Amino acid sequence: MIPLPMLIHLAGAGLLALALLHLPIARRLRWREEAARMSEVNASIFHVHTFFLVLILIAMGLPALLEPSVFLERTRAGLWATSSITVFWLCRLVAQWTVYRQRWWKGRPLETTVHWVFTCVWLALVLLFGACAMRQFGF
Incomplete structure (x- = not known):
């Protein structure tokens, strides 16, 4: 059985990878072209929400990767x-x-x-x- 700290560490690496994957995902799903068809306000909201989602993934991923014990103590x-x-x-x-x-x-x-x-x-x-x-x- 894999120890819990190791699983948390792996999850952290995965969350950071998912944050980085938003770049190729955006290209594959043509987010720029889709956003261009939206109203300016909706496109701005879309971009801000995407940015903050990536930020949340980083905020969850970094402590899990670097200090898994914070989730266990x-x-x-x-x-x-x-x-x-x-x-x-x-x-x-x-x-x-x-x-x-x-x-x-x-x-x-x-x-x-x-x-x-x-x-x-x-x-x-x-x-x-x-x-x-x-x-x-x-x-």
Whole structure:
């Protein structure tokens, strides 16, 4: 069994990689062209939200990569952090199946693979940070 600190460390590296992946994702999905068709205010909101999403990924990823113990040492801050991160990724997991319509990915090999890979990633993050939260609660 892989030790929890090692899993947190790997999750941190993965979250930072996901933050960096937003550049090729933006190109693949043609976000610049899509944003050009939006009103100026909606395009600005889209870009700001994307920037802050990447910032959140970095904010979650750096401590997980560099100092996994902050998620394991029982503190009130650790409890808040692990619980909040668990809820964040649980909401993202739910969105994977309620926001992204099957017709967008089903029957398309690349999109189907991406859909299932991210389903597994979000589930793994929920389980990992949920385990950290349970440890914070004293279980």
